Amino acid sequence: MSRQSTRSTDSRKVSQELFTLTYGAMVAQLIKDYESDDEVNKQLDKMGYNIGVRMVEDFLARSNVGRCHDFRETADVIAKQGFKMYLGISPAITNWSAAGDEFSLIVESNPLTDFVEIPEKHGNLYYSNILCGVLRGALEMVQMEVKAWFTQDSLRGDNTTEIRLKFIKRLEDALPAGEE
Amino acid sequence: MSGNYYFAIVGHHDNPVFELEHSSQAKGADAKKDDHRHLNQFIAHAALDLVDEHMWTTNNMYLKTVDKFNEWFVSAFVTAGRMRLMMLHDVKNEDGIKNFFQEIYELYVKNAMNPFYEPNSAIKSAAFERKAQFYAKKYLTG
Numbered sequence: 258m259s260r261q262s263t264r265s266t267d268s269r270k271v272s273q274e275l276f277t278l279t280y281g282a283m284v285a286q287l288i289k290d291y292e293s294d295d296e297v298n299k300q301l302d303k304m305g306y307n308i309g310v311r312m313v314e315d316f317l318a319r320s321n322v323g324r325c326h327d328f329r330e331t332a333d334v335i336a337k338q339g340f341k342m343y344l345g346i347s348p349a350i351t352n353w354s355a356a357g358d359e360f361s362l363i364v365e366s367n368p369l370t371d372f373v374e375i376p377e378k379h380g381n382l383y384y385s386n387i388l389c390g391v392l393r394g395a396l397e398m399v400q401m402e403v404k405a406w407f408t409q410d411s412l413r414g415d416n417t418t419e420i421r422l423k424f425i426k427r428l429e430d431a432l433p434a435g436e437e
Numbered sequence: 438m439s440g441n442y443y444f445a446i447v448g449h450h451d452n453p454v455f456e457l458e459h460s461s462q463a464k465g466a467d468a469k470k471d472d473h474r475h476l477n478q479f480i481a482h483a484a485l486d487l488v489d490e491h492m493w494t495t496n497n498m499y500l501k502t503v504d505k506f507n508e509w510f511v512s513a514f515v516t517a518g519r520m521r522l523m524m525l526h527d528v529k530n531e532d533g534i535k536n537f538f539q540e541i542y543e544l545y546v547k548n549a550m551n552p553f554y555e556p557n558s559a560i561k562s563a564a565f566e567r568k569a570q571f572y573a574k575k576y577l578t579g
Contacts, residue, residue: 281552288553374553376561
């Protein structure tokens with residue numbers, strides 16, 4: 258049941274390109290199918306949400322972190338362990354809001370966007386929008402409703418890629434109707 | 438040294454995917470060059486048959502000079518995916534052209550990895566053009 262980490266470096270290097278190309282092919286196909294950038298952004302977010310709700314279980318099992326006591330701890334865990342575990346990058350956490358419920362993740366090098374150049378007519382596309390969905394889905398499974406969106410995207414010409422995460426509310430577990 | 442160069446990437450249907458002109462001398466008569474552009478395309482197109490014959494005879498991607506027309510030499514480089522990089526030049530600069538082909542090949546491969554690029558379609562990326570011009574200046578002068 259334990260993971261083999263001996264072949265991890267080499268086989269992961271090959272499959273990172275496969276991952277990047279697969280994601281690229283998927284986004285290109287979505288654009289062909291939906292044609293509207295906003296629609297594609299929404300679909301990417303939905304897909305990310307579905308990934309996130311499942312991924313969070315795997316993440317918690319592998320990383321062994323306990324329950325976070327506040328949003329700052331959550332931010333730390335996301336940036337230093339979550340992103341590291343799945344994408345191999347460590348985004349920086351900045352721009353905390355005054356109330357401590359909003360922060361930014363600055364992503365230096367995004368493996369999803371290797372070799373990608375967005376053509377001009379899709380200027381509204383958020384290519385890595387799946388990440389926002391993943392964050393939203395994962396945090397919803399741990400009873401936090403958040404909103405995630407891109408404030409800067411290097412594929413669109415900005416200097417860096419910045420994802421903003423805002424805490425909306427804590428979700429109470431709703432018992433299904435019929436139980437006490 | 439009047440080094441005039443016309444570079445084209447030709448696709449599978451003999452369609453130009455990318456074109457670039459470069460001159461190692463100071464910009465003199467631009468109008469004259471526009472006039473020659475049709476001739477350059479014609480010469481490159483005519484050389485394609487020779488390139489196709491030539492590429493089966495060697496293991497290398499770089500085919501050196503495959504054809505000559507009046508004062509123009511035609512050199513070619515064929516990628517693994519049969520994209521033909523054609524260079525028309527009037528001076529013999531073999532090393533420079535070979536290096537230029539290598540760099541453009543790498544540039545082309547990176548461009549081909551872009552999920553939004555349709556293979557065999559025209560390359561419209563401004564970044565690609567900029568880098569190609571940079572390499573042209575670096576390898577095709579002096």
